[in-house]
Amino acid sequence: QSVLTQSPSVSGTPGQRVSMSCFGSNSNIGIFYVYWYQHLPGAVPKLLIYKDNLRPSGVPDRFSGSKSGTSASLAISGLRSEDEGDYYCAAWDDSLRGGVFGGGTKLTVL
Amino acid sequence: QVQLVESGGGVVQPGESLRLSCAASGFTFRSYSLHWVRQAPGKGLEWVSVISYSGASLFYGDSVKGRFTVSRDNSKNTLYLQMNSLTTEDTAVYYCARHREGGGYYYPPSPDLSVWGQGTQVTVFS
Numbered sequence: 644q645s646v647l648t649q650s651p652s653v654s655g656t657p658g659q660r661v662s663m664s665c666f667g668s669n670s671n672i673g674i675f676y677v678y679w680y681q682h683l684p685g686a687v688p689k690l691l692i693y694k695d696n697l698r699p700s701g702v703p704d705r706f707s708g709s710k711s712g713t714s715a716s717l718a719i720s721g722l723r724s725e726d727e728g729d730y731y732c733a734a735w736d737d738s739l740r741g742g743v744f745g746g747g748t749k750l751t752v753l
Numbered sequence: 754q755v756q757l758v759e760s761g762g763g764v765v766q767p768g769e770s771l772r773l774s775c776a777a778s779g780f781t782f783r784s785y786s787l788h789w790v791r792q793a794p795g796k797g798l799e800w801v802s803v804i805s806y807s808g809a810s811l812f813y814g815d816s817v818k819g820r821f822t823v824s825r826d827n828s829k830n831t832l833y834l835q836m837n838s839l840t841t842e843d844t845a846v847y848y849c850a851r852h853r854e855g856g857g858y859y860y861p862p863s864p865d866l867s868v869w870g871q872g873t874q875v876t877v878f879s
Contacts, residue, residue: 739814
């Protein structure tokens with residue numbers, strides 16, 4: 644059972660906009676930044692969003708992050724087949740004094 | 754280019770030990786916090802540990818606390834993870850990863866990881 648809760652799966656068609664959520668608590672998301680990772684088959688995890696809503700250089704603006712209270716969201720617009728994979732949220736947890744990842748959301752592009 | 758290369762994975766029996774290494778190149782190693790993250794078969798990412806740029810500050814996930822020890826040798830640009838009392842639950846691909854920003858100590862050492870190694874497989878098998 645992950646400290647950060649993500650829906651197991653989401654799907655969309657090419658060109659569509661999808662979003663996925665990450666639910667935490669006042670021990671993690673409520674007080675610290677959220678990070679989002681993309682983990683494609685056969686690849687290493689890639690940082691998509693840092694500090695809630697900032698994109699590293701090279702990440703397309705199709706990817707956007709937001710946060711409200713103890714939950715965060717990742718949105719992907721203009722969905723592409725190459726976006727298919729697993730997406731994880733992450734944060735620091737004050738009670739655990741450690742990092743935590745969500746269980747991951749599997750994105751399927753139909 | 755900026756690179757992290759893990760090594761030291763393998764197959765061991767429950768109760769045994771293993772030491773992973775992560776060799777860094779292409780950046781000022783001593784300036785960055787470094788993390789270990791693992792992924793068990795069919796499971797999601799799990800944060801394991803972080804060590805500050807100097808090695809003075811260490812944190813561990815609950816599942817490895819007391820059994821794993823993270824360390825670094827800034828003269829060799831290498832990160833280590835000593836894993837003792839291994840169980841089948843430790844079977845996973847282990848990644849080392851670099852914090853996105855360097856330049857000093859800050860709290861918390863969030864999982865803000867912009868550079869990842871390719872991973873090394875650890876299998877604990879009885």
